[in-house]
Amino acid sequence: xxxxxxxxxxxxxxxxxxxxxxxxxxxxxxxxxxxxxxxxxxxxxxxxxxxxxxxxxxxxxxxxxxxxxxxxxxxxxxxxxxxxxxxxxxxxxxxxxxxxxxxxxxxxxxxxxxxxxxxxxxxxxxxxxxxxxxxxxxxxxxxxxxxxxxxxxxxxxxxxxxxxxxxxxxxxxxxxxxxxxxxxxxxxxxxxxx
Amino acid sequence: xxxxxxxxxxxxxxxxxxxxxxxxxxxxxxxxxxxxxxxxxxxxxxxxxxxxxxxxxxxxxxxxxxxxxxxxxxxxxxxxxxxxxxxxxxxxxxxxxxxxxxxxxxxxxxxxxxxxxxxxxxxxxxxxxxxxxxxxxxxxxxxxxxxxxxxxxxxxxxxxxxxxxxxxxxxxxxxxxxxxxxxxxxxxxxxxxx
Numbered sequence: 237x238x239x240x241x242x243x244x245x246x247x248x249x250x251x252x253x254x255x256x257x258x259x260x261x262x263x264x265x266x267x268x269x270x271x272x273x274x275x276x277x278x279x280x281x282x283x284x285x286x287x288x289x290x291x292x293x294x295x296x297x298x299x300x301x302x303x304x305x306x307x308x309x310x311x312x313x314x315x316x317x318x319x320x321x322x323x324x325x326x327x328x329x330x331x332x333x334x335x336x337x338x339x340x341x342x343x344x345x346x347x348x349x350x351x352x353x354x355x356x357x358x359x360x361x362x363x364x365x366x367x368x369x370x371x372x373x374x375x376x377x378x379x380x381x382x383x384x385x386x387x388x389x390x391x392x393x394x395x396x397x398x399x400x401x402x403x404x405x406x407x408x409x410x411x412x413x414x415x416x417x418x419x420x421x422x423x424x425x426x427x428x429x430x
Numbered sequence: 431x432x433x434x435x436x437x438x439x440x441x442x443x444x445x446x447x448x449x450x451x452x453x454x455x456x457x458x459x460x461x462x463x464x465x466x467x468x469x470x471x472x473x474x475x476x477x478x479x480x481x482x483x484x485x486x487x488x489x490x491x492x493x494x495x496x497x498x499x500x501x502x503x504x505x506x507x508x509x510x511x512x513x514x515x516x517x518x519x520x521x522x523x524x525x526x527x528x529x530x531x532x533x534x535x536x537x538x539x540x541x542x543x544x545x546x547x548x549x550x551x552x553x554x555x556x557x558x559x560x561x562x563x564x565x566x567x568x569x570x571x572x573x574x575x576x577x578x579x580x581x582x583x584x585x586x587x588x589x590x591x592x593x594x595x596x597x598x599x600x601x602x603x604x605x606x607x608x609x610x611x612x613x614x615x616x617x618x619x620x621x622x623x624x
Contacts (some may be wrong), residue, residue, distance in 0.1 A: 286620065419527060
């Protein structure tokens with residue numbers, strides 16, 4: 237089965253990173269539905285290192301505000317939800333449940349460099365799955381790297397020991413402050429046939 | 431617009447990482463179509479650092495073989511296409527074209543740590559977009575981290591100076607050596623509502 241053009245447009249071709257947001261809220265049920273889709277995206281040995289903090293109260297938004305780069309403050313405060321896409325550096329403690337086929341925990345427990353790289357790579361893959369799954373549910377996204385990771389980690393992730401990776405505003409976008417669609421690299425600039 | 435359940439199944443819920451492959455080839459036109467979808471996925475400042483080497487000849491497959499972990503050899507040699515998902519460490523040289531709104535090149539040119547992290551994070555996002563877009567085109571995927579990056583870089587990427595990130599087998603999958611679907615973390619294990 238292949239997706240029709242309308243679906244590929246919604247996910248990729250006409251979807252846009254949004255900087256303006258309507259007041260329409262995003263229900264907690266939608267966030268659960270979102271996780272229940274993105275969790276099925278593939279990760280190495282099913283390691284699933286990503287963790288997600290869904291910031292949707294005014295109080296939590298105010299706690300996030302001092303960590304944001306100035307250019308990201310207004311749009312983030314206006315978005316119904318801001319997701320901290322994070323990862324668990326000791327994700328491998330869950331591998332006996334997540335990958336029962338082998339002792340995958342042992343591959344990472346004594347190898348911090350491999351564990352860090354695996355957490356960052358696969359946690360990032362899962363962040364992309366979140367973006368695409370959100371679009372599939374009719375939401376718009378505004379992913380951002382411009383924030384103080386140490387501040388976010390201290391304010392939101394210290395208890396669990398998770399590490400922040402990037403942020404994604406979620407909601408229903410408007411055309412406010414929308415960039416014109418920027419060019420992409422041509423196939424021959426980014427790809428090689430071998 | 432939201433995607434219907436069938437589309438979400440194809441992309442996430444019933445899609446599986448494949449270890450067996452039919453002989454049905456993947457046309458070069460399909461690889462072009464794949465890139466023309468995935469390239470629209472969002473990256474930070476549209477930096478688009480991912481590069482893709484599509485290995486589909488017997489000669490190139492034999493060149494890849496010595497770099498593969500033993501458990502990944504047979505399935506990779508059988509797959510119609512294996513993609514090296516790579517990134518360009520000096521991706522920022524393209525930013526005057528890709529992000530004409532600001533002098534984004536200057537953010538990275540003198541800051542190798544930020545450039546490396548940005549290339550890895552955003553190149554990985556684009557690898558996820560490749561996986562999802564391929565599924566949307568009716569292809570199956572088999573992503574892999576088990577290979578010798580230095581060997582792949584030397585054999586395939588030295589001329590361009592690109593760095594390998596992970597591999598993805600592409601084609602039409604069979605149920606051969608298919609793992610049972612492994613469990614995922616529950617919402618409350620991976621998510622926090624704030």
